[in-house]
Amino acid sequence: xxxxxxxxxALAAMLCLAAAGSLAAPAPPVKAAYTVVAQSRxxxxxxxxxxxxxxxxxACPLLVRGDGSGAPVQTxxxxxxxxxxxxxxxxxxxxxxSAVVGDTEFRLPALxxxxxxxxxxxxxxxxxxxxxxxxQHSRHHWPFNRIAKSAAKSAPDLVLHMGDYNxxxxxxxxxxxxxxxxxxxxxxxxxxxxxxxxxxxxxxNSPGSDTPDQWQNWWLDFFEPAxxxxxxxxxxxxxxxxxLCSRAGPGWFFFLHPGSxxxxxxxxxxxxxxxxxxxxxxxxxxxxxxxxSLSVVVLDSANACDQGDLHQTHFDRQFKSIQKLxxxxxxxxxxxxxxxxxxxxxxxxxxxxxPGSMDPSGKYAYIDQTLQAxxxxxxxxxxxxxxxxxxxxxxxxxSFEGDSRRPSQLVVGNGGVAxxxxxxxxGFSLPIDGMTGIGFGLKAFGYxxxxxxxxxxxxxxxxxxxxxxLASCDSAAPSAKTGVCRPED
Numbered sequence: 450x451x452x453x454x455x456x457x458x459a460l461a462a463m464l465c466l467a468a469a470g471s472l473a474a475p476a477p478p479v480k481a482a483y484t485v486v487a488q489s490r491x492x493x494x495x496x497x498x499x500x501x502x503x504x505x506x507x508a509c510p511l512l513v514r515g516d517g518s519g520a521p522v523q524t525x526x527x528x529x530x531x532x533x534x535x536x537x538x539x540x541x542x543x544x545x546x547s548a549v550v551g552d553t554e555f556r557l558p559a560l561x562x563x564x565x566x567x568x569x570x571x572x573x574x575x576x577x578x579x580x581x582x583x584x585q586h587s588r589h590h591w592p593f594n595r596i597a598k599s600a601a602k603s604a605p606d607l608v609l610h611m612g613d614y615n616x617x618x619x620x621x622x623x624x625x626x627x628x629x630x631x632x633x634x635x636x637x638x639x640x641x642x643x644x645x646x647x648x649x650x651x652x653x654n655s656p657g658s659d660t661p662d663q664w665q666n667w668w669l670d671f672f673e674p675a676x677x678x679x680x681x682x683x684x685x686x687x688x689x690x691x692x693l694c695s696r697a698g699p700g701w702f703f704f705l706h707p708g709s710x711x712x713x714x715x716x717x718x719x720x721x722x723x724x725x726x727x728x729x730x731x732x733x734x735x736x737x738x739x740x741x742s743l744s745v746v747v748l749d750s751a752n753a754c755d756q757g758d759l760h761q762t763h764f765d766r767q768f769k770s771i772q773k774l775x776x777x778x779x780x781x782x783x784x785x786x787x788x789x790x791x792x793x794x795x796x797x798x799x800x801x802x803x804p805g806s807m808d809p810s811g812k813y814a815y816i817d818q819t820l821q822a823x824x825x826x827x828x829x830x831x832x833x834x835x836x837x838x839x840x841x842x843x844x845x846x847x848s849f850e851g852d853s854r855r856p857s858q859l860v861v862g863n864g865g866v867a868x869x870x871x872x873x874x875x876g877f878s879l880p881i882d883g884m885t886g887i888g889f890g891l892k893a894f895g896y897x898x899x900x901x902x903x904x905x906x907x908x909x910x911x912x913x914x915x916x917x918x919l920a921s922c923d924s925a926a927p928s929a930k931t932g933v934c935r936p937e938d
Contacts, residue, residue, distance in 0.1 A: 477500075477502055477507065477508070477510040477550065477551055477553070478502055478503035478504065478507065479500055479501070479502060479510075479550055479553055479555050480501040480502065480503060480537060480668065480672065481500070481501040481555075481668075481672040481673075481676065481679065482498070482499070482500050482501075482550050482553075482555035482556065482557055482679065482680070483498075483499055483557070483679035483680075483684060484496050484497065484498050484499070484544070484557050484558050484559070484679075484682075484683040484684065485497045485499060485683070485684055485686060485705060485707050486560065486607075486683050486684065486685045486707065486738050487707035487708075487709065487714055487716075488707065488716070488736045488737065488738065489713060489714050489715060489716070490714070490715040490716055491715075492737075492739075494560065494738050494739045494740060495543050495560075495713060495714060496543065496544050496545070496558075496559050496560045496683055497541050497542070497543055497544075497707065497709055497711070497714065498512060498524070498541060498542055498543070498544045498548060498557040499527075499539055499540070499541045499704070500512075500524060500539070500540045500541070500550050500555070500557075501537050501538070501539055501672065501704070502537060502538045502539075502540065503536075503537060504536065504537065504538060505529055505532040505535065505536050505537060505538055506538065507537075507538045509523065509524040509525055509526055509538065509540035510524060510540060510550050510551045511523055511524070511551055512524060512542055512544065512548040512549070512550060512551075512557065513548060513549050513550075513551065514546050514547070514548055515546065515547035515548055515549060515556070516546070516547075519546075522542045522544065522548070523542065524540035524541055524542040525540060525541065525542065525711070526538055526539065526540050527539040527540070527541060527703060527709070527718060528703070528718050528720060529703065530699040530702065530703055530720050530721065531661070531662075531699060534661050534662060534663040534664065534699070535663065535664045535699070535700070535703060536664060537664050539703055539704060541709060541711065542711065543711055543713040543714065544557060544559055545559060545560075546559050547559045555680070556680045558680065558681065558682050558683050559683070560683060560740065561606035561607060561682070561683070561740065561741075562741065563606070563740075563741040563742055564606045564607050564740045564741060564742050564743045564901060565606060565742070565900060565901050566603070566604070566605050566606050566607075566898075566899070566900055566901075567605055567606065567607045567608070567609060567897075567898075567899045567900075567901075568600045568603065568605040568607075568608045568609070568678070568682070568896055568897070568898060568899075569608075569609045569611070569837055569859070569861045569896065569897035569899060570596065570597075570600065570608070570609075570610055570611070570678075570861060570864040570896040570897070571610060571611025571612060571613065571689075571789075571838070571839025571840075571861045571862045571863075571864050572611065572612070572613040572689070572839045572840065572842055572862040572863065572864050572865065572866045573593045573596075573597075573610070573613070573614060573670075573671065573674075573675070573864035573865040573866065574593075574613060574614055574615050574616030574617060574619075574670040574671065574691065574865060574866055575591040575593070575616055575617050575670055575865060575866065575867075576616045576617065576866060576867050577617050579867035580866075580867050583617055583669070583670075586674065588894065588913070588914050588915075591865055592865060592894045592913075592914045593674045593675070593864055593865030594673075594674035594675075595914035595915075596864060596865065596894065596895065596896050596913075596914045597674055597675045597676070597677055597678040598677045598678075598914075599896075599912065599914050599915065599916055600678050600681070600896050600898070600912075601677035601678045601680070601681040603898060604681060604682075605681060605682045605898075606682060607682055607683060607684075607685065607740070607743075608678060608681070608682050608683070608684045608685070609684075609685050609687075609745070609787055609837060610684055610685070610686050610687065611687055611689070611787070611788075611789055611837065611838055611839025611840070611861055611862065611864075612686075612687040612688050612689025612690075612691070612692060612751070612789035612839055612840070613689035613690065613691045613692070613789065613839060613840070613862075613866065614667070614670060614671040614689070614691070614692065614697070614701075614705070615662075615666055615667055615670045615671060615691055615692070615696075615697040615700065616670060616691060616866050617666050617669060617670050618660075618662060618663065618665075618666025618667070618670065618697055619632075619653065619662075619666075619691045619696040619697050620632070620653075620660060621634065623651075623653055623658055623659060623660045624658070624659040624660070625651060625655050625656075625657045625658050625659075626656075626657035630651040631651065632651060632652055632653060632695050632696060633650050633651060633652050633693065633695040634690055634693065634695065634696070635690055635693065635751065635752045635753065635754045635759060635760070636754035636755070636756070636757065636759045637690060637754065637755060650695070650724055650729055651695070651724070652693075652694065652695025652696065652724045652729075653695060653696055653697075654694065654695070654698070654699060654721065654723075654724055655695075655724040655725070656724070656725065661699075662696065662697045662698065662699045662700050663700075664700070666697070666700075667697070667700045667704060672704075674865075685738055685745055685747060685787060686705045686706075686707070686747075687747055687748070687749070687750075687787050687788060687789045687839075688701055688706075688733065688749050688751045688789060689751060689789040689839065689840065690751050690752075690789065690790075690840070692751060693730075693751050693752065694721035694722065694724070694729060694730065694731055695724065695729075698721040698731070699720070699721050702718070702719050702720055702721060706718075706719055706733075707736075719731065719733075730752060730760075731749075732749065732752060732760070732763045732767070733749035734749075734767075734770060735747060735748050735749070735767055735770045735771050735774060736774070737774045737778060739778070739779065739782065740782075741782075742781070742782060742783070742901055743782055743783055743785065743901065744778040744779065744782040744783070744784045744785070745784075745785050745786075745787050746771055746774050746775060746778075746784060746785070746786050746787065746833075747787045747788075748767060748771065748786060748787065748788040749767075749789075750764075750788045750789050750790040750817070750820060751789060751790075753790050753817055753819040753820050754817075754819055755790065755816040755817050755818075755819075755840075756806055756814075756816065756817075756818055757818060757819070758818065758819055758822065759819065760819065761819055761822060761823070764819050764820060764822075764823040765822075765823045765826055765827070767823060768820075768823040768824055768826065768827040769826075769827045771786070771827070771829075772827045772828075772829055772830070775829050775830075775831050775833065776829075776830060776831055778831070783834040783835075783901070783904070783905045783907075784831070784833055784834060785833065785834055785835045785836070785837060786833050786835075786836045786837070786856075787837050787838075788820070788836065788837075788838050789838060789839055789840050790816070790817045790820060790838060790840045791816060791817060791820075791836070791838040791840060791841065791845075791858055791860050792817060792820045792821060792824060792836055792838070792858060793815065793817075793821070793836075793847050793858045793881050793882060793886060794815065794816050794817070794838070794840075794841055794845055794847065794858065794860050795813050795814075795815060795845065795847070795872060795873055795877065795879060795881070795886075795888075795890075796813065796814055796815075796816065796841065796872050797812065797813060797814070797872065797873070798811060798812060798813055798814040799814070806818055808879045808880060809880070813873065813877075813879060815881055815882065816841075821882050825882075832854045832855075832856065833856040834856055834905045834907070834924075835856050835857055835858075835859065835907065835924070836856050836857070836858045836859070837859050837861065837897075838858065838859070838860050838861070838862075839860065839861055839862035839864075840860070840862050841860050841862045841869065841872065842862050842863065842866050842867065842868050842869040843860070843862060843863055843868055843869050843872050843890050843891065843892055844860060844861060844862070844863045844890060844891045844893065844895065844911055844919070844920070845858075845859075845860040845872060845888060845889070845890040845891075846858070846859055846860070846888045846889065846890075846920075846922070846931070846932050846933060846934040847860075847881065847886045847887070847888040847932060848886070848887055848888060848927050848932030848933045849881075849884045849885065849886055849887075850884070850885040850886075850887060851884070851885070853884050855884060857924065857927075857932060857933045858888075859897065859909075859922075859934075860890075861896065861897050861911075863891075863892075863893060863894050863895050863896075864894070864895075864896055865894065868892045868893070868894065869892070870892060872890040872892075873889070873890055874890070874892075875889060876888070876889040876930045876931045877889065878930075886932075887928075887929070887930065887931065887932045888931060888932045888934075889931045889932075889934070889936055891911070891919060891920060891936060893911075893913065893919050894913060894914065895911050895912055895913045895914070895919055896911070896912060897909050897910070897911055897912075898910045898911075898912055899922075902924075902925070905924065906924050906925045907922075907924045908921075908922060908923050908924070909921070909922040909934070910922070911934070918937050919936070919937055920934050920935060920936045920937060921934065921935055921937065922934035922935075
């Protein structure tokens with residue numbers, strides 16, 4: 450009896466140790482954690498917490514409230530478009546309070562109770578051939594990591610990203626079955642003004658491509674350098690032309706797209722159709738994010754060519770939807786439009802400038818004619834307060850003279866990719882889309898720090914990675930020479 454009792458005691462001790470060991474299991478192999486702001490099928494605004502884990506079959510982790518209260522939330526896996534190219538698992542859950550991933554320090558921010566402070570950043574990826582191989586996170590070569598850290602320290606309520614997250618993995622030309630081809634890019638790679646592509650549809654994800662979209666490029670170009678800013682606040686994300694299905698589209702829909710099959714969301718996940726499909730393009734439906742004091746309408750302008758009328762019918766429909774979204778926004782909220790491609794922007798005229806897109810002097814050309822035409826067909830009865838965009842690798846601001854009811858346009862495409870020089874260097878006053886636009890541009894890396902005031906008012910600063918002020922903005926006190934923003938001396 451005594452020996453049997455001893456055996457039972459030892460067995461109980463072993464079971465206790467085993468149980469303790471299971472409770473102290475290793476933390477999940479987390480690569481990134483972040484919160485995407487999304488809209489449910491009913492139009493409610495939700496926070497989707499996402500976690501990227503090493504291994505395409507890794508078990509999805511539990512999320513624990515930041516204050517330790519309540520029951521843990523189980524995440525579930527998203528659809529992996531190509532496990533061979535994406536050897537990771539993306540798990541997600543809707544959260545209504547800040548959370549952490551299991552026993553890790555990875556933080557998942559919740560929706561803010563009120564939006565007063567935003568960070569706007571865009572075109573953050575790196576081009577190896579133009580930026581010293583992308584090996585240095587330096588202010589001279591590729592400052593996105595430094596920009597993200599600086600912006601995170603300011604503790605924003607919300608982050609708006611203007612698109613183009615991944616450049617190193619999205620070259621303009623690739624090899625398909627040993628033949629060099631041009632990647633479809635909504636006309637931008639044609640080198641002509643017509644914005645119409647001849648020949649078949651080629652993309653990085655075409656059969657036989659030597660450069661498919663893959664996780665490693667997303668990790669190096671976005672998730673690794675953006676870690677601090679991803680933990681600082683929830684993100685509203687726009688798709689850029691580098692996230693077309695012919696480029697890094699599979700990763701965009703896997704990692705960042707706000708669609709989800711979670712029951713609280715119900716909009717469904719999207720995946721890129723095959724490049725050989727008869728309809729290989731994706732035109733996402735505009736949606737509106739509603740937060741206290743601010744509504745943001747997000748436009749998928751990835752396929753809107755800068756010049757000409759490529760896919761004009763699609764964008765006419767998009768702006769008809771935007772008209773309804775703006776009309777039905779809360780009267781207590783200001784309404785902004787977020788779009789990768791600007792509605793109005795100015796660059797130097799060159800061989801790619803379409804006829805009729807240039808100013809009277811012939812020195813400058815305007816973009817985006819496709820979006821301008823759609824905007825004109827479906828004018829907004831309730832005016833927008835601001836349009837924020839990227840795409841041009843530079844900062845630019847345009848305001849419109851007189852009581853035009855046309856919002857100011859901020860182009861914040863200077864978040865990391867090699868800067869462009871094909872824009873006016875100084876203040877300008879030019880006829881733009883039937884009105885006089887005034888503004889200026891800067892060739893400098895940085896991000897926008899925006900603060901909301903009363904009613905429609907907002908102020909902002911364009912900051913570099915050290916916090917130095919490059920330009921100051923005040924919607925209530927525009928300058929006759931440079932619009933709502935002024936460059937710092």
